[in-house]
Amino acid sequence: MKKNVYVLYGGISAEHEVSIRSGKTIIQYLDRNKYDVHPIYINKKGVWHPLGITGPDIQEEDLVKSSDLSIADSIAAFLHTDYDSSLENVFFSVLHGTGGEDGTMQGFLKTLNVPFTGNSVLSSAVTMDKGITNRLLKANDISQAKFIVLDRWSLDSIEDIDTKEIIEKLGLPVYVKPCNAGSSVGITHVKKEEEFKEAFELAFKYDPRILLEEEVLGVEVELTVVGNKEIKASIPGSYMSQDQFLDYDDKYNNPNQIAEIPYPKDEETQNKLKKLAVKAYKACSCMGFARVDIFIRKGDGALLVNEINTLPGMTTISLAQRLWEQAYGLDYPAFIDMLIELAEEAHRERNSLVVDRS
Template identity: 40%
Template sequence: MSKRVRVGLVYGGKSGEHEVSLSTAMAVIQAFDHTKYEVKPFYITKEGSWRSGPVLEGPVANKELLKLEAEPARGVAKVSSLQGTESPGALQPIFQAGTGDDNALDVIFPLLHGTFGEDGTIQGLLEMANVPYVGAGVLASAVGMDKVMMKKMFAQEGLPQCVFRHFTRAQWEKDQPFFLMEIEISIGYPCFVKPANLGSSVGISKARNREELIEALALAFQFDRKAIVEEYIEAREVEVAVLGNDSPIVSVVGEIVSSNEFYDYKAKYIDGKSAMIIPAEIPADIAEQLREMAVRAFQAIDGSGLARVDFFLRKSDQAIMINEINTMPGFTPFSMYPLLWKETGKPYRELLNDLIQLALERHEGKQHLKYSFDT
């Protein structure tokens, strides 16, 4: 039997999407072929502590066990194989990854959503350690998380977008009347208010008047120092999955029909009533435009590994407007990204295999670069 690939799964994290990350980790662990991969868990608590556990030889009973508590949480059965070891020792296998050491990992799979995981921070740590890892690099991760910088990159690429305005908390506090006037003249009501750096629709509000706009900005600034305000568009929400490095491929187009007024956190993860239509019922030429624009968006931020690109399809004239790119989309078997690939002909387990291989290929390519210059 050939040697199994040693994969370090990193999940949890200091983020409003901590629980989403646990669900993703649970799904990935269940799906891995454990005869092909050795899966070692690394849990980051909400406070930022790292905990590592022993290699998992199969699926885990429930996601609470993934928290690697030194003592199991109340009501959770004691499972000795999932008791954690606190940092800094927990990080040692990660820094040994790719070294060929018998106890080292072959590749890291960051399953972190939101801040301190999807924003380039952990990617920077892994780059410094020179280890293979799944997904986007530092630049793409950072740009993909910051909606303001993302939109500026899309504008440079010539991708059509809705009207938006952005400012920091300090700017807002200094000159509220100016920004209120600018928003009301250039965007109007209703409008959407979002933290610039966050995902899973956390901190997003729909404002219908000035009072709601002020309340929405107060909420957004609880999650980030920078906020973005976007025009409301009567549109269908459609999405495309991207997979690859320098020559990415794209999935069929899917559509989200939200159970709420807009696709917020509750509609995504709690009430279970939102519908995913895959493939989306749209004309073939529009679907092809969406797929082509998804590749352009992926390459505009220098993406690698995976991404989901979200669009608005305006109902009045079928105009396409890019909304955002997500470099670590939800990854349970019931999330849009894997479902898009399933409909395209790539099942969940095959998708995991591809992502591991893309990570190893990307890392191997970087090993031929020079990082010093002798005069």
């Protein structure tokens, strides 16, 4: 009997479109000899649209549906008609950002007691928040840019923020980011003191907590880290044009972005990066897989962790799988199989834990 793999894509976040592309890629590469593949499109309002069992060649326009159901009714209908808990099921979510990468979907799937790929409730929630992540990395002596976290609720007004003090601590330019956003949404590269106010207003639209960081000049590299108990990092890679702030369009809509794999070329730095990526992954209790982004600072070559993405892009131009393939020779279907095996291992572990006093 084949396993049922439910692929969740779309979702309520600003990364809805890229999630559809990630979903299409996973649906295309899941091995039909092993799995019955059930795409589930989640629209921007959070409504579930199960497509039933599909083949690998489904077109992007057929992956998007609409209906008038409420979220609750759509999930109830799915559980009632498309899902059988007595079968072997796995959920493969490629919902990036809010509602998918922040632990909420993981909590729902955990409640259903079904295996799901990727990170746990805890590691998803922790790494979704750039402020909490930075504090956790700091507590584990992991090097990163100097930073300040500001909380909207402890300020009477944005005017109260002491920008002189910020400049004293972080210098200029400063990156102002909402703690919880992704894909460069709500981020401003502040070059002059006068630009802070607008940057704060923008970032606070997305989250009542914001992160201010000193600018790191250098190159940002990415590593894929995989595992639950035994954890390994891929080789590092980088986008050629990455000495500048990449906005949403650069990241997802620019087909001319060329990845250099591996980057950097020298093995000593590659090994240091791998160690650092694994340390950061473990510090945040990550599971399944994640992409760890690290700056190599120009001048002194310092390695500074930027962030951990627990549900990185999975399109064919995304680096996550390509880095792994070049490091360990696993093609896309084998990479997906590995993530499903890790999901099942994590599920078995969860179910072996004692939760009551008997």
